[in-house]
Structure formats: structure tokens, C-alpha cells
Amino acid sequence: MYTGNYDQYVQTRGDLEENQMKQYKWEQEQIANMKEYIARFGHGSAKLARQAQSKEKTLAKMERGGLTEKVVRDQVLVFRFTDVGKLPPPVLQFSEVSFGYTPDNLIYKNIDFGVDLDSRIALVGPNGAGKSTLLKLMTGDLFPSDGMVKRHNHLRIAQYHQHLAEKLDLDVPALQFMMNEYPGNEEEKMRAAIGRFGLTGKAQVMPMKNLSDGQKSRVIFAWLAWRQPQLLLLDEPTNHLDIETIDSLAEALNEWDGGLVLVSHDFRLINQVAHEIWVCADQKVTRWEGDIMDFKKHLKAKAGIVD
Numbered sequence: 001m002y003t004g005n006y007d008q009y010v011q012t013r014g015d016l017e018e019n020q021m022k023q024y025k026w027e028q029e030q031i032a033n034m035k036e037y038i039a040r041f042g043h044g045s046a047k048l049a050r051q052a053q054s055k056e057k058t059l060a061k062m063e064r065g066g067l068t069e070k071v072v073r074d075q076v077l078v079f080r081f082t083d084v085g086k087l088p089p090p091v092l093q094f095s096e097v098s099f100g101y102t103p104d105n106l107i108y109k110n111i112d113f114g115v116d117l118d119s120r121i122a123l124v125g126p127n128g129a130g131k132s133t134l135l136k137l138m139t140g141d142l143f144p145s146d147g148m149v150k151r152h153n154h155l156r157i158a159q160y161h162q163h164l165a166e167k168l169d170l171d172v173p174a175l176q177f178m179m180n181e182y183p184g185n186e187e188e189k190m191r192a193a194i195g196r197f198g199l200t201g202k203a204q205v206m207p208m209k210n211l212s213d214g215q216k217s218r219v220i221f222a223w224l225a226w227r228q229p230q231l232l233l234l235d236e237p238t239n240h241l242d243i244e245t246i247d248s249l250a251e252a253l254n255e256w257d258g259g260l261v262l263v264s265h266d267f268r269l270i271n272q273v274a275h276e277i278w279v280c281a282d283q284k285v286t287r288w289e290g291d292i293m294d295f296k297k298h299l300k301a302k303a304g305i306v307d
């Protein structure tokens with residue numbers, strides 16, 4: 001049981017484990033020294049043998065008292081995207097884009113911006129402001145009512161959203177699903193591709209209905225990653241992931257060399273991976289001058305919440 005928030009927990013646990021490891025190493029060193037002494041002098045002169053006996057007693061006492069255990073790390077969840085290399089900017093350009101699902105209700109009016117492969121953008125804004133809509137305009141699932149969205153000819157975009165997991169055929173195992181989606185690839189390769197997202201062994205070959213929602217999300221990530229996108233659009237990727245998996249996702253994104261546009265309500269994830277915050281509201285997309293924690297404070301102040 002730990003008090004405080006998650007960051008404090010990580011810090012405290014780290015400190016405790018460091019101390020435990022120091023104690024463990026010290027004890028093991030003592031034990032090794034005593035054992036060596038006993039082995040060398042246990043049958044020596046009477047004086048040395050007495051000292052060896054005394055060390056034997058100390059050793060037994062230490063063992064009875066309970067030795068410090070070695071720190072064993074929880075299995076680290078692997079999440080890994082393959083590096084993709086660069087395309088010259090601009091890879092995705094919005095020029096005077098307006099969009100509405102109906103002409104009398106515009107969600108965006110005259111927006112201009114560029115996204116490239118160095119971009120690490122978090123889209124924030126009130127519910128229904130149009131964050132998911134903006135991602136769909138980026139992928140080309142939606143077309144602007146006015147203006148132009150230009151994508152680099154060789155740009156590979158992959159989009160993650162919850163509905164992908166809902167479309168999985170749950171009677172099929174993850175491995176089979178990948179082999180069906182990407183035929184002509186060796187099974188071993190596909191196993192490794194799913195394994196890169198922490199789904200291993202039996203979990204790959206049981207029908208996906210037996211997987212947790214978090215595991216299904218991993219299958220989707222593996223499926224997206226196989227296309228080696230240069231630009232990843234993530235729409236609420238953390239809904240079914242536990243906090244350690246979210247950290248693992250953040251780490252994978254930080255190690256990866258492609259571009260990222262993230263829609264998330266998870267301030268921790270945004271804080272870890274985003275370099276820019278864009279606010280979608282009032283038919284506009286505006287760059288927030290500050291980090292996500294400033295934005296959180298701003299939202300709290302707006303809602304009249306005092307820390």
C-alpha cells in the first residue's frame with residue numbers, strides 16, 4: 001500500500017527497491033565472505049576453527065532472521081514500433097479548411113496548419129468540439145467542405161481508435177487474425193509482431209473472445225504497427241490499458257521516430273509524449289502556449305476548481 005499519487009508511488013517504490021537491493025548485496029557479500037572463511041579455516045588450527053565456528057553461527061542466525069530478497073522486476077510490457085525514416089515536410093498540410101457534417105453547422109472554419117514527422121501533437125478540447133473529426137480529415141476518411149488537405153504521396157498514416165477492437169472477429173485467435181490480414185508472411189514473423197506488443201504464448205492462439213479489452217487493444221496496435229506508419233493518429237488509446245501499459249506505450253512512442261497526433265483525456269500520457277498542445281474549440285484549432293499541466297490548471301480555473 002502506498003500513499004500519494006502515481007508519480008509519488010513510482011518514486012517511493014524506486015527508492016525502497018534501491019535500498020532493498022543495497023541491503024541484499026551487502027548481505028550476500030557477508031555470506032560469501034563467511035562461507036569462504038569457514039571453508040578455508042574450518043579444519044585449521046584450533047583458534048581458526050573456533051572463529052570459523054563462530055562465523056557459522058552468525059551465518060545461521062542471519063538466515064534464521066530472514067534474508068533480504070533480491071528485487072525482482074515485474075515483467076516489463078513490451079510495446080515497440082519500428083522506426084520508419086523521414087519524408088521531407090510538409091507531409092500533411094491543411095489550407096483554409098472548413099468542415100461541417102451539415103453545411104449550416106460548421107465544426108471547423110478556415111483552419112490552416114501543417115503536421116510533419118517531427119510533430120508530437122496532443123489535441124484537446126471540450127467533448128464534441130471535433131477532435132475525432134479532425135483526425136478523420138487528416139486520414140482522408142472525411143473531405144473538407146471547403147479548402148484543401150494535402151498529404152505527401154508516400155505518407156503512410158495509421159489511426160487507432162476504440163471501434164477497431166469492436167470490429168475484431170472474436171472467434172479467431174490473434175495470430176490467425178494477423179495471418180489473414182497480412183497473408184504470405186511466416187507464422188514466426190507474425191508471432192514476433194504480436195509479441196512486440198506484449199501478447200505472447202497461448203494468448204496468441206486462443207480465440208480473441210478470451211482476451212481482455214487491454215489485450216485486444218494490443219492486437220490492434222500490432223496490426224497497425226505492421227503497416228509501418230510514419231504518422232500515427234491515436235484516438236483515446238488508453239481507455240482499456242492499465243497504467244503500466246500506458247507508460248510502456250509512452251516509452252515506445254518516445255523511442256519511435258515517426259509523427260504523432262494524439263487525442264486523449266489522459267494528462268499523464270499527454271505529458272509524457274506531446275511536445276505541442278492544440279486546442280480544438282469554436283471552429284478553430286489553436287496552439288496552446290504552455291504545457292499540458294498549465295492547460296489542466298486553466299481548465300480547473302475555468303471550472304472554478306481550486307487546488
Ligand SMILES: Nc1ncnc2c1ncn2[C@@H]1O[C@H](COP(=O)(O)OP(=O)(O)OP(=O)(O)O)[C@@H](O)[C@H]1O
Nearest residue numbers: 101102107125126127128129130131132133134280
Ligand atoms: N458522422 C457524423 N454525422 C453527424 N455529426 C457528427 C458525426 N460524427 C460526429 N458528429 C458531431 O460532430 C461534432 C464533433 O464530433 P467529434 O467526435 O469530432 O468530437 P470530439 O471532440 O472528438 O468529441 P469527444 O471528445 O466527445 O470524442 C459533435 O457534435 C458530433 O456529435
